[in-house]
Amino acid sequence: MKEQDINAAFGTLTPEFMLDALDAAGLHGDGRMLQLNSYENRVLQVHLEDGPKFGGVAVAKFYRPGRWSDAQILEEHAFAADLAEAEVPVAAPWMLGDSTLRHDGGQRFAVTGRQGGRGPELEDPKVLTWIGRLLGRLHNVGAQKPFEHRMRWASAEPGIVARDWLLANESIPLEIQAAWTSTVDQCLATIQQAFDAIPDLQTLRLHGDCHPGNILWTPDKGPHFVDLDDAVTGPAIQDLWMLLSGDALSIRQQLACVLEGYETVREFDRRELALIEPLRTLRMIHHSAWLARRWSDPAFPLAFPWFGTPNYWNDEVVKLKEQLDAMGTSPPAPQAPVDDDYVFWDA
Known part of the structure; x- marks a missing residue:
């Protein structure tokens, strides 16, 4: 079918x-x-x-x-x-x-x-630290054995698959196709270079889609994870970066809290910080292909009416060019909290 x-x-x-x-x-x-x-x-x-x-x-x-x-x-x-x-x-x-x-x-x-709960309050440093500890525990289990059949997010390959599908299925308006393809190709090359720069990169079983919507919080038990549908093999940072948002200072502060918790239960390779923007870019390319693949499902045109228009693809070209710039900058360095009130120095 x-x-x-x-x-x-x-x-x-x-x-x-x-x-x-x-x-x-x-x-x-x-x-x-x-x-x-x-x-x-x-x-x-x-x-x-x-x-x-x-x-x-x-x-x-x-x-x-x-x-x-x-x-x-x-x-x-x-x-x-x-x-x-x-x-x-x-x-x-x-x-x-x-x-x-x-x-x-x-x-x-x-x-x-059923596991009840509400979304975590990510503006609270202590909540981020608790989630970091939980991710460290999840990764300790994930490192015990490998996946044999799940996808790998440890190279540009998922983006290459997405690009090729979009082009083969003529999903991109012809007048934008050349600009989009050229930009995506540059992004994919940069992504692969970032992975190649860490030749002994450790990969393990991951949640794979660890955005705040897949974490529920209860006051007595704290955070728990839902929906392992996108579990993949990849580097640990894949499960950390989607918890971060805001300007550069906010991201550094959030990352410091997450890593403070994570490193109480598991070591983290700081070189992986250089993969945050490549992984974000990879997700953007993959997301466009996901929407295009699902477009014949009646739920998708209703939920994403803006998708597939010339404006959408032009915006994607702009955003991907911005990601090229972001991938060329230094990764956000986490600033250690000074005291129990989580005051940060902006180095």
Whole structure:
């Protein structure tokens, strides 16, 4: 089946179908359900009839067909199980029969228990430090064994794949294609140079998409991770840089807090700081291809109406040129906190 046909069919996946699939797996809803926000997959929260037995509320994730193989999904699940065994707070999939991955009516799904919480207050240095400690613990587990089937984010390769797909599928307006391609090619060369500059770069199993939306916070237990769907092999900095935002001073301060926590449980190779802007650039190129690949899913034109227009691609050229400049500058050096009040010196 063509990708556009898969997207269109997946876009019509109904809550009724998902409830029937859960029922067939022995998870019987009591009538209360909520479809959760997710562009890539379809996610349903269901209150169960035999709630106490299964933790009360199930969260079922139906995987988009054609994106991951069974082997890649099961590696994600095994990583979550390893983290849970090490008491790293994460939502690990339940066993459904003899596997954590179930097939029903051509769809694949997994189920976890609901883990509540709110977004972390990243302006609080102590919150950032706590998240840093948690990431260090996650990486300690991630370093124990390798992924065999998941993607690698340790070179320009993901960007090359994205560029080639966009060009092969004529996703870029012809009048902008030359400027976009030239700029992307320069970015990819610079990204590869940045990785090559660290020849003994350590890679490990990562969360892979560790932005604030994938971290939930509870006052008594602190942060926990959700959604390992984008787990990859890569350098540790891939899980750190998406927590940083704002101007250069803010980023240095935030990074100092994250690393203060991280380095209490795991060593961090400071050379990886030079990969922050290359990884950001790689994500930008990859994101454009992701949107283009999903455009035949009815949810995407509604959520991203600005995508694919000449203005969008012209803006991307401008942003990527800015990234070329950013990749040519020194990485942000974290400034150590002076005292318990987290006062920073701007060196």
